[in-house]
Amino acid sequence: MPWIQIKIDTTPDHTQILEDLLIESGASAVTLQDAEDQPLYEPEPGSTPLWKKTTVVGLFSAHEDMDEVIDYLKINAHLTPFPPCKVEIVEDKDWEREWMTHFHPLRFGSKLWVCPSWKDIPDPDAINLMLDPGLAFGTGSHPTTALCLEWLDKQQNQLKDQTIIDYGCGSGILAIAALLLGAKKVDAVDLDPQALEATIDNAERNHIAPEKLSVYLPETFPAMQARFVVANILAGPLVSLAPTLATLVEPCGYIALSGILAEQSEEILQTYSPWFEMEAPVVREGWAFLSGQRNQSAIAMV
Structure with a gap:
């Protein structure tokens, strides 16, 4: 061809x-x-x-x-x-x-590795996420995904037995990482049907039980709330989706946002501040990661 x-x-x-x-x-x-x-x-x-x-x-x-x-x-x-x-x-x-040939195992935080399915596992005792992203974006190699994975690794104790929403799941890398780190259930959302297929395939490759992962197009996503919401997309959609994403986080729950250029972080912080106590941006190679905890006082605002 x-x-x-x-x-x-x-x-x-x-x-x-x-x-x-x-x-x-x-x-x-x-x-x-x-x-x-x-x-x-x-x-x-x-x-x-x-x-x-x-x-x-x-x-x-x-x-x-x-x-x-x-x-x-x-x-x-x-x-x-x-x-x-x-x-x-x-x-x-x-x-x-x-x-x-250019996709190699990568470590994120203290316990989590992302390993191509065709490569040997560097540390059999670690939490190893076997990944074959196919046509869907997300291997962990880019700072936007890496920062999310490192944040999830740090939240391992709090993730235990919690429900997570991955909004813009791509290859399913964040959803599967959360489950391997102890989450009880993940609901994954993406505009692209191929991304949902890749997420399901990668979950099966990591021996994730089907009842632990549900995938949705945005228009089919049911009303729900979760302790953790992660969204690794772009700044424009993060701004327009702010009210929607805020409603998905339960009181005192956490949100993690990525796909943001460093110079866009202030706009995102201001956009989400009515609902969340936001942490200072974590910046790597020109990209920013933002996280925050849902305000109790913001419940009536949504």
Whole structure:
């Protein structure tokens, strides 16, 4: 099958936005490359450093209208000016196998590992999440997911026997991590039916009992509340969904938000402050993670 790719030179702050938009516009695969031959020395466990100048590469079928793809990126990325990009034909490869060679086991916090299903487990005594994300986003390699996983690892004692809502579940990585860390039940939500399929497949791979995990499209999600709500999406949806997400957190429960650029964190803090006592942002490589506890006084506001 012939392929075509788009290469976009950008900075670490904008890689996640471009990566997500490329996937939304139909890319079969998205990879990140060094644009300036900058060395990266051995990172700390669980960290994923990016080059100061990164090339985001989206792989498409050669039949795709790349003018439409570029227009979609420019309209939705809100980057002024839009970074340089070029489109080129590429040689045919087994792209799934190519991607698999770059996905390695990663540790998050003190107990949790995320391991590709085709790699050996580094620590058999740890909590090992076996992952094959397929077409759904979420391997733990990006700071947005890594920060969520580290937070869940820290909450292990409080997660025990609790119900969790994972809003924007992607591959199911956060939902499955919560269950492996002791949660009683997870309700996972995503706009993409493929993400729900990936979540179910990955749960089965980790021997999660079917009654412990339910998946929903947003329009089918029933009214409920949970002790913990995690949402690793983007800043725009987090703002528009704030009242909805707030209603999902039970009194004195906790919310965790990711997918936020560092410069967007203040807006998100202000948006959620009517309902939550928010902690200071945790920032890594230009991305922010926010968490907070539901105010008792906010119950009547929702």
